Every structure is written in structure tokens, then in C-alpha cells.
Amino acid sequence: MSDVPVARPRIVCLCGSLRFSREFASERTRLTLDLAIVLAPEATEAPVLDPVLVRALGELHLRRIDLADEVRIVNPGGYIGEATRREIAYANALGKPVTYFHEPSPS
Template sequence: MLAEAKRLLGFPRIVVICGSTRFMAEMAEAELRETIARPGRIVVKPGCDLKGAHELWADPAEAEALKIRLDELHRSKIVLADEVLVVGDYIGDSTRAELAYARSLGKPVRFTHPEVDPDS
């Protein structure tokens, strides 16, 4: 139903960026390139990097609870998206789980570094 609603509304393709937050700069560059591509795409990506210091996740218990919430939020972004773009030359456990989830939903997946695709 979601795909049909997006089609009827004439939405551009939605791309979700996945990858380790160590690649936040590369994700920003990928977001830029996907946004200005012809035709342009709506891009969603991780919104924060828990590896960097910030008062919102300074408490370790709060940080762990936040990570769980952010993982759930990112899975919702995957559901919303028409395709997945995996950024970076490394795939850790979280990205591997996101990739498996996306593929279980039948989402097309692209890689900035195709050699890291665990299914290739």
C-alpha cells in the first residue's frame, strides 16, 4: 500500500543510506549526490553518530537505550525507502543486520564499495 501511495502521489524514489557511522562524512556526500541526481531522490540516513561525544548520550545507560531506539527508527526508514545505498568499505554487525532486513523486504541494494557485499 505504501508503494502504491507513493506512486499515486508522484513521489521521487526514496533512498535510505546504511553503513557504519564511521562513514558519516561519506554518507553526507552520498546524500548530496543522490539528492541532485536526475531525477532527484529523497534521501534518509542515520541522524546521529553515537560514537561522537554529545550530552544527549553521555550517560552509558541512556546511550544504550538510545541505540536501540535509533536502530528501530532506521528499520522504519528501510521500510519507507524504495532502495538502500550502503556506504563505506566496511560492513559491521549493525549494517549487516540492516542489509539482511532490507533484502528480506525485497529492497534493491546498491553499494559505494560493491566488494563488501556479503552476498556477492
């Protein structure tokens, strides 16, 4: 057990395209050093072709959002894909704060 007291850490769920693996790793490190618990999807080595598994993995990620205090969108260049839009809408419906790696441009 550590002698360093840590209050209940905030839980941050990272969302975004897994093609931005470097940015995900950077945010995970930054948030961890800020003493946050970081939840994020894991990239798989093989492409996931089974549509049932793809849907199940999407639902699993929504459960991460359920656990989070904050949702952080990893969106280099402002890119936000369809799945990430769904996750943002879900977080908003739950009243979770949503922050961005790059602020989206006003539409």
C-alpha cells in the first residue's frame, strides 16, 4: 500500500478513431500523470469482421462511458467519425462532460 494519499480519482473515457493510436497513448499518459483513471478501447491486431462482435464491442465501449466522469474525444485535425458521434451523443444524453483533443469547428 502506498503512503501517497489520492482522493477519488476522476475517471476519463477516451473516444475516437483507433487510427490515432499515438494520440490515444499520449492522452492516456497525460491523464494518468494527472492522476486520472483512463478507460479506452483496445486496438486489436486482426480486423474484426463479425458484425455481431463489432456491435458488442461498441456496446462495451458505451459501458466505459457509463463508468466515466468525463469523456475525452481524441480527434486530431478535428476528425470525428460516425461511431464517435454516437458516443458523444450517448455521453451528452447521460450529462457527462465531453472534452476534445482538438476543439471541433463550429458548424
